Each structure stands twice: as C-alpha cells, then as structure tokens.
Amino acid sequence: MPMSLRLDAETERLVNRLARTRRQTKSEVLREAVRALAKEQQTSRSGPTLHDAIAHHIGCFDSGGMNLSAKTGRRFAALLAERARGRRPR
DSSP states (O other), rough: OOOOOOOOOHHHHHHHHHHHHHHHHHHHHHHHHHHHHHHHHHHHTTTHHHHHGGGGGTTOOSSSSTTTTTHHHHHHHHHHHHTTTOOOOO
C-alpha cells in the first residue's frame, strides 16, 4: 500500500546509508524499523506486572484489629449510593 513520508535531512541520510550498507531498498529498511519498534513495545509490555512485584506482600499485613476488609462490598455499595445521591462520602 503506497504511503508518503516526510523525513528530516539527518533521518534521510541514515535511511540511505542503512539501505546502501544492507543492500536493501529504503522501503525495506523502514518496514524493518517499524516491525522492530512494534516488537520492542510488545516485549516491554509483557514484563512483570505490579501484582508480580508486590505478590509476596499480599495477605501478610495486620490492620491492628481494625477489620479493614470486613464487609467491603457493603461499604463500597454505600459509598456509590451516597455519591449517586450527590452527597460526599464520610
């Protein structure tokens, strides 16, 4: 599919040099560059997640008897109901 691309002078020189040294067309050089960037981006996203980083901490803290996780569903529903009525949550 044809596409038009504007390059600054330095980038054009780089593409020309790469095409010459690799014995490829400029289009082939640019296609490979785009594929490499896409692969790099995909690889960086597939690394460890935040959950992976803190998993060893989950469930090992004590709230000091405050029962912070007790009835969270009911508390959250009440919070949403208060917001829907236009009141600020307590």
